[in-house]
Amino acid sequence: MSAHFPSNRNILDVLGIIFLSLCLAGVPCLALSAGGRDCLRAGDTCSSDDTCSPRLRTLRQCVAGDGSVKLGPGARNQCENAMTALLSTPLHGCQCKRGMKKEKNCLSIYWSLHQSVLHGLSLVESYPYEPEERGSDYVRLASIAAESEVTTVNRCLDAAKACNIDETCQKLRTEYVSACIQPSARSGPCNRPKCNKALRKFFDRVPPDYTHELLFCPCTDTACAERRRQTIVPSCSYEDKEKPNCLAQLRICKADYVCRSRWAQFQYDCQPSEQSASGCKQENYGACLLAYTGLIGSTITPNYLDNSTSNVGPWCSCAASGNHREQCNDFLTFFHDNICLSE
Numbered sequence: 001m002s003a004h005f006p007s008n009r010n011i012l013d014v015l016g017i018i019f020l021s022l023c024l025a026g027v028p029c030l031a032l033s034a035g036g037r038d039c040l041r042a043g044d045t046c047s048s049d050d051t052c053s054p055r056l057r058t059l060r061q062c063v064a065g066d067g068s069v070k071l072g073p074g075a076r077n078q079c080e081n082a083m084t085a086l087l088s089t090p091l092h093g094c095q096c097k098r099g100m101k102k103e104k105n106c107l108s109i110y111w112s113l114h115q116s117v118l119h120g121l122s123l124v125e126s127y128p129y130e131p132e133e134r135g136s137d138y139v140r141l142a143s144i145a146a147e148s149e150v151t152t153v154n155r156c157l158d159a160a161k162a163c164n165i166d167e168t169c170q171k172l173r174t175e176y177v178s179a180c181i182q183p184s185a186r187s188g189p190c191n192r193p194k195c196n197k198a199l200r201k202f203f204d205r206v207p208p209d210y211t212h213e214l215l216f217c218p219c220t221d222t223a224c225a226e227r228r229r230q231t232i233v234p235s236c237s238y239e240d241k242e243k244p245n246c247l248a249q250l251r252i253c254k255a256d257y258v259c260r261s262r263w264a265q266f267q268y269d270c271q272p273s274e275q276s277a278s279g280c281k282q283e284n285y286g287a288c289l290l291a292y293t294g295l296i297g298s299t300i301t302p303n304y305l306d307n308s309t310s311n312v313g314p315w316c317s318c319a320a321s322g323n324h325r326e327q328c329n330d331f332l333t334f335f336h337d338n339i340c341l342s343e
């Protein structure tokens with residue numbers, strides 16, 4: 001997506017250099033770091049600085065693995081010092097762009113600064129992805145639970161037609177459909193990783209005006225709803241004979257920087273709130289839908305649960321969760337019973 005904003009990037013470069021110069025000159029950089037600096041660039045800038053570079057290296061060692069390694073008091077102290085020092089560099093407040101080149105590398109830097117081991121030091125509520133800058137017309141068009149909107153036209157069919165006319169949408173849709181229905185000799189009936197990769201590409205690269213209209217079009221009958229449910233080719237992208245345990249799936253998700261980030265973003269953007277008119281704490285339904293599609297093609301891919309409702313959720317169950325039952329139900333509730341997602 002970075003290619004869409006060439007001039008912005010140049011401005012960011014210039015600003016970045018100014019920020020860095022100020023920081024090096026001893027001016028506190030905390031206030032300067034909020035505005036859209038990507039972690040990959042911030043990491044590069046840091047690596048070429050003799051003071052910053054060893055601190056970042058230390059921090060990355062501190063959070064190696066899943067970050068749950070217990071650190072001794074000495075190491076912990078060192079880690080906290082490195083972390084504190086890095087908070088006054090452009091790394092503080094850095095984010096990544098969804099679908100960007102080297103997204104995983106960028107996110108690994110982001111998470112170095114946001115690991116749970118050092119939780120006491122993570123300052124504000126934060127989320128890994130920069131907000132989308134494009135217009136949000138699609139918010140008007142899209143709605144997960146728009147059954148009440150009885151229309152004479154078939155919006156789902158119109159959405160498919162619209163996608164066929166747009167070059168990128170048509171191309172990437174064809175790509176994922178063929179990746180998801182093509183049987184592969186080696187991995188059985190379908191190649192799930194390939195299918196999911198193509199799905200992620202579709203939802204990361206095609207403007208939401210098209211993708212959201214396809215996936216969230218309103219349906220009044222089961223044929224339409226079934227077609228909508230089939231949009232992401234469930235039989236290949238996530239369905240299995242048995243539903244795995246949700247927490248096990250979430251654990252796999254969190255071990256992957258991209259999935260972990262998509263999940264964190266979804267939790268942030270789709271956080272429900274009884275107090276707000278939209279049902280969303282962030283008051284941005286468009287951002288919530290965008291975060292939702294960010295999960296498609298991951299271990300916790302959500303989809304419509306059936307062809308008679310607009311309920312959505314991932315393919316997993318909380319049976320056999322032992323004493324983590326409540327935690328597991330909280331996870332499912334975030335999809336099944338989320339007023340932000342369904343309003």
Ligand SMILES: *[C@@H]1O[C@H](CO)[C@@H](O)[C@H](O)[C@H]1NC(C)=O
Pocket residue numbers: 222223224226307
């Ligand atoms: C709706 O789902 C049911 C159960 O999965 C299935 O038997 C039925 O054929 C579906 N309806 C349509 C119209 O596809």
